[in-house]
Amino acid sequence: MIEIENITKKYTKGAIVTEVLKGISFRVEHGEFVAIMGPSGSGKTTLMNILGGLDKPTGGAYRLDGVDMVRAGEDELSRIRNRKIGFVFQQFYLLDRADAMKNVMLPLIYADGNGGGAGRAEKVLAAVGLAARKHHSPAELSGGEQQRVAIARALVTDPVILLADEPTGNLDIRNGLEVLAIFQRLHREGRTLAMITHDRAVAEHARRLIVLKDGRVADDQPVHQPRDAETELRLMDQAASGAEPG
Amino acid sequence: MNRSMRLLQQAGDSLMSNRLRSFLMMLGLIIGIASLTAVICIGQGTRARIMEMVAKQGWDLIMIRAGSAKQVFAPTTDRTIASLMEADAQAIEAGLGNIRYVSPVQNQRGWEVIYGDQSVKTRIFGVGPTWHHIRRRPVERGEFLNQSDVVNMTRVAVLGFRTAKMLFGPADPIGQTIRIGSEAFQVKGVFVEAGIAPGGDDWDDRIVIPITTSSRRLFGRLYLEQIVVQVRDARKLPQTAEQIRKLLRGRHQIRAGAEDDFFVREPEDVKEAALVTSSTLTALLIAISGISMLVGGVVIMNLMLISVSQRVHEIGLRLTVGARRRDILRQFLFEALFVALVGGLLGAAGGVGVASLLAGAGVAVSKITWIPFVISIAACSLVAVVFGLYPARKASRLDPVMALREKRM
Numbered sequence: 001m002i003e004i005e006n007i008t009k010k011y012t013k014g015a016i017v018t019e020v021l022k023g024i025s026f027r028v029e030h031g032e033f034v035a036i037m038g039p040s041g042s043g044k045t046t047l048m049n050i051l052g053g054l055d056k057p058t059g060g061a062y063r064l065d066g067v068d069m070v071r072a073g074e075d076e077l078s079r080i081r082n083r084k085i086g087f088v089f090q091q092f093y094l095l096d097r098a099d100a101m102k103n104v105m106l107p108l109i110y111a112d113g114n115g116g117g118a119g120r121a122e123k124v125l126a127a128v129g130l131a132a133r134k135h136h137s138p139a140e141l142s143g144g145e146q147q148r149v150a151i152a153r154a155l156v157t158d159p160v161i162l163l164a165d166e167p168t169g170n171l172d173i174r175n176g177l178e179v180l181a182i183f184q185r186l187h188r189e190g191r192t193l194a195m196i197t198h199d200r201a202v203a204e205h206a207r208r209l210i211v212l213k214d215g216r217v218a219d220d221q222p223v224h225q226p227r228d229a230e231t232e233l234r235l236m237d238q239a240a241s242g243a244e245p246g
Numbered sequence: 247m248n249r250s251m252r253l254l255q256q257a258g259d260s261l262m263s264n265r266l267r268s269f270l271m272m273l274g275l276i277i278g279i280a281s282l283t284a285v286i287c288i289g290q291g292t293r294a295r296i297m298e299m300v301a302k303q304g305w306d307l308i309m310i311r312a313g314s315a316k317q318v319f320a321p322t323t324d325r326t327i328a329s330l331m332e333a334d335a336q337a338i339e340a341g342l343g344n345i346r347y348v349s350p351v352q353n354q355r356g357w358e359v360i361y362g363d364q365s366v367k368t369r370i371f372g373v374g375p376t377w378h379h380i381r382r383r384p385v386e387r388g389e390f391l392n393q394s395d396v397v398n399m400t401r402v403a404v405l406g407f408r409t410a411k412m413l414f415g416p417a418d419p420i421g422q423t424i425r426i427g428s429e430a431f432q433v434k435g436v437f438v439e440a441g442i443a444p445g446g447d448d449w450d451d452r453i454v455i456p457i458t459t460s461s462r463r464l465f466g467r468l469y470l471e472q473i474v475v476q477v478r479d480a481r482k483l484p485q486t487a488e489q490i491r492k493l494l495r496g497r498h499q500i501r502a503g504a505e506d507d508f509f510v511r512e513p514e515d516v517k518e519a520a521l522v523t524s525s526t527l528t529a530l531l532i533a534i535s536g537i538s539m540l541v542g543g544v545v546i547m548n549l550m551l552i553s554v555s556q557r558v559h560e561i562g563l564r565l566t567v568g569a570r571r572r573d574i575l576r577q578f579l580f581e582a583l584f585v586a587l588v589g590g591l592l593g594a595a596g597g598v599g600v601a602s603l604l605a606g607a608g609v610a611v612s613k614i615t616w617i618p619f620v621i622s623i624a625a626c627s628l629v630a631v632v633f634g635l636y637p638a639r640k641a642s643r644l645d646p647v648m649a650l651r652e653k654r655m
Contacts, residue, residue, distance in 0.1 A: 054647050075570055082568020093563045097263035109252045110568040
């Protein structure tokens with residue numbers, strides 16, 4: 001699925017050359033749920049941009065689903081981002097003036113091929129539990145709901161991989177867990193997910209944890225006892241109701 | 247629905263979601279196109295009116311009357327001033343450029359004309375074979391006089407519409423013989439009904455015969471009442487009139503300083519038409535509309551630049567989820583085109599309204615044509631592309647990573 005080999009990234013500003021990624025290699029297989037963790041400045045955002053086809057490495061090789069992403073031209077990268085990658089961001093990035101449906105359908109504007117868009121959008125909105133709110137604008141939705149719309153938007157083109165950059169960063173614990181529960185369900189359904197986070201508690205919901213440090217892979221291990229978001233949510237509910245009298 | 251249609255829809259959605267901005271983008275173009283349209287409508291209306299007058303009276307017509315200017319306007323009915331001769335007409339035709347037709351004209355009122363037991367009193371004109379072209383008097387039935395009629399002093403006549411009616415009733419006059427004075431004439435043609443001319447001349451009550459026949463058989467005199475001339479190029483008519491004046495002064499041996507013994511009359515309408523077309527007001531209004539189009543374009547560019555910077559996240563997001571750079575470029579150009587075309591059409595409609603209002607108030611003449619609409623579509627598309635391209639390019643060249651990282655405003 002994802003094969004990266006000895007990826008480097010250098011930024012040159014005048015005479016100063018900053019090496020953000022210093023040779024990173026790993027493979028992500030079909031159906032994996034990987035968390036990429038590291039402190040700020042470790043290069044995880046740069047790596048994410050490269051994985052998402054938004055940026056190109058200075059050196060090394062990257063293949064996504066069989067496509068050479070280093071050699072691909074701009075139009076081909078656009079098509080790959082549209083068809084093969086679903087993006088989820090920390091800030092959701094929904095269009096304020098469009099309702100949930102229109103937001104979910106945004107990638108379909110740039111997908112070649114006709115029809116079926118509205119049906120597909122309704123299906124993914126239902127999958128994130130927002131079937132009843134499809135005509136609400138972002139301002140009428142809570143943060144958690146907005147992020148679920150964004151997840152639906154990422155899923156609408158049926159991508160081979162979901163890339164999430166700090167998806168819970170702007171949410172409270174409960175809403176964060178709900179997003180993670182959706183990710184875990186998608187993983188159970190066989191989808192491939194890569195999630196960037198600086199938060200170990202969030203990262204432990206994945207099945208594999210890649211730790212970046214100073215532009216290198218410092219650790220790459222399976223998560224021995226993955227957290228289960230749905231269990232955590234249930235425990236939260238019980239704690240809340242247990243606090244009530246009676 | 248293909249990609250272009252979806253982009254068009256995105257552009258439309260975006261404009262509809264910010265109506266005030268869209269309206270402000272249009273405003274300059276609305277004003278520019280409205281004033282341009284009003285100018286065109288009034289210009290077209292004025293031109294149509296001139297053409298109408300011209301078609302009636304002949305804008306390429308020079309009339310040379312016998313007698314000085316004072317005598318021409320004297321209240322005599324049949325003037326007897328022996329200053330113009332057939333040879334003068336021939337000299338004009340042979341000696342000057344820019345001349346299409348020349349015809350000598352004689353006329354006398356009060357001739358009794360008889361057919362069978364019908365009799366009328368009418369005016370007899372002696373003319374050349376091209377007179378009906380010069381005065382735009384088409385023949386309805388039969389034929390007009392020809393060159394051999396003039397050469398042979400034939401006794402043939404072309405009747406005015408009413409004269410023919412009075413003499414023949416419903417019967418066909420062509421080929422019949424009528425009596426004018428003591429001479430017998432064969433009817434050769436009948437003119438199309440003309441109605442009363444603005445000057446009060448009754449074109450339907452007259453009989454036209456060859457000039458040679460009138461001068462030598464009927465009137466018994468060689469001098470003319472007038473010579474009529476049709477020029478080839480009406481724009482050079484004043485120069486031609488002056489050449490005629492010089493030619494005739496020479497032929498009539500009029501000393502320098504002495505008064506002409508003839509009077510050259512040009513159609514007033516031509517001067518008026520020249521006045522209208524060269525009007526500085528028209529030029530001024532066109533300049534104003536040009537400037538407001540320019541201002542409209544700059545406004546479009548400015549508001550689009552603001553819009554691009556307000557929508558950095560949206561553009562970044564679109565690029566991230568698979569928009570190609572040219573998709574972004576097209577969406578923003580579509581937005582500019584949309585605004586410009588709607589503004590242009592509103593402006594054209596407004597301009598037509600203003601022109602009609604002015605016409606209704608009697609200030610101007612207006613004619614509505616498709617021309618302003620075509621011009622407004624073309625001009626507005628041009629403005630949209632010229633002024634929309636820079637912001638659209640700017641939007642399409644954003645780096646999605648940087649765009650998404652940008653702080654919201």
